[in-house]
Amino acid sequence: MFDWENIRHFLAVARIGTLSGAARKLKVDHATVSRRLSALEDEVKTRLVERLPRACKLTPAGQRVFELAQGMEENAYAIERFLDASLSPLSGKVTLSAPPVLVASFLVKHLRAFRLAHPSVQLSVSGDARQVSLSRREADIALRLVRPDEATSVIRKLGRMPFDLYASRDYAHLHNPSAWEFIVYDAGFSEMPQQKWLMSVANGRPIACEISDITGHLAATQAGAGVAGLPRFLAQTSANLQRLPHDGESFSRDIWMAVHRDLRRSPHVRAVMDFLLKIVAENPDFMTGG
Template identity: 55%
Template sequence: MTNWEDLRHFLAVAQAGSLSGAARTLKVDHATVSRRLAALERRLEARLVERLPRECRLTATGERVYALASEIESQAFAIDRIARGEQAQLKGEVTVSATPMTVEAILAVRLGDFRRRYPGIQLSLSAQNLFVSLTRREADIAVRMDAPGEQNNVARKLGQIPFALYSSRDYPHLDRPEAWEFIFYDAQFESVSNQQWLIQAAGTREVACRVSTTAGQQAAARAGAGVANLPCFLGDADEQLVRLPFDGEAHMPDLWLVVHSDLRRSAPVRAVMDYLVEVFAEFCEVAVDRGA
């Protein structure tokens, strides 16, 4: 019978496109991935992957094995979610994925309060701008500023986070909107709502620089690099920044709390969700939706 661990490493190679990428995903060394892949190929007596200098490509047989292995992985994740969903006690680890800004400015500073309230739950905060897959158990709960699209997830709209334009108090073009230079996200976030709003707001005006995180944009604005679009709870609290007037419609992205449907009734997951609803009520402009 095929070893599941060998299959798991093969799946990671197929998804990452390289041995090194798979190693990073699985948090193991390059040699372990190579050894597991070789063991699977020996057991199946078939070549699954073409090892090129900078990438790995699936052979025709590899493509067929990948399709079947993906189904096995999907079922394994489903079994795990069902088991987690039956948890009745308030104990265990719950992982929340959110943007670095959300983790650093809102959630991390409340870990002490959460720990005192739920001593049996280990809350794990995963700070990343890109979406994670709840189906693949990359997180149990996600807090997102763009509408969720993955199937089998249940979403609750927490409200809207007000944004505004900010610059340093000594920005040389403070009183000359036509000369404002903007701080954009880098290219990988070209499709997110904040970047799209910035593109419209800036129009033909110059892009001063690109920074991938909200904290980095805030620091760049403080340094006088240009104008940043920041959450008002951050910008208004920063004494080195000043809010700039804007005639158009302000950026007000929806904030979503997302959980896989298999986990929504898990007691520890539910406790974390309720806590997040309570926390974000302080920052959201619109009343919390209790539908999920």
């Protein structure tokens, strides 16, 4: 029998294409990935990966092993999900992935309340903008601003996150909309819905600066750098920001919750899901209808 840990490390190398990238993904060092890969090749007595100077390339045998190993991986994770779902009520660890802005400015404020309500459930929260795989146990529950499409997931819309225009109360052009200068995202985010909305509202008015993350937008707005489109719940935490009326359309992002179908009835996972539903519904800066 093959060592599953060796196969798990091989799968990471095959997907990412570098030893260093696989090491970061698995949260181990470069040497561990290299050692595990060599151990698997010794077990199968076949070269699976060509180690090039800047990348790793699968050999024909490696490609076939990769295809077969993905089935082994899914079965291994299915066993984990089955065992997790069989745990005693309200005990265990639950991994939650959510957009960084929801983690840093919303979820962390409720962790104490969750801990008091469920002391036997350990909640591990990851602020992650990318789409995680629930099938590969990259998370147990995922919150996303785009409707998840993983076939094995059960999804539910929690509500909507409204955006508005904001500026610092001492912004030089606060009361002169024609002179507003906008804080927007950089070109890498040109297809993001809030960037499209913001550019339509700007409608040719000057761009003050481009910042790649929403927390940077908040800080720049607080500093008086210009006008930004911010989630209402985020802007409301800052007393020196003022919401600005505008002629453009209103805008919001849907908040979706996804869980693997094998875990949706697990008591400790269910406790986290119910808690997320509750705190979103109770926040007046989110919309839960429609």
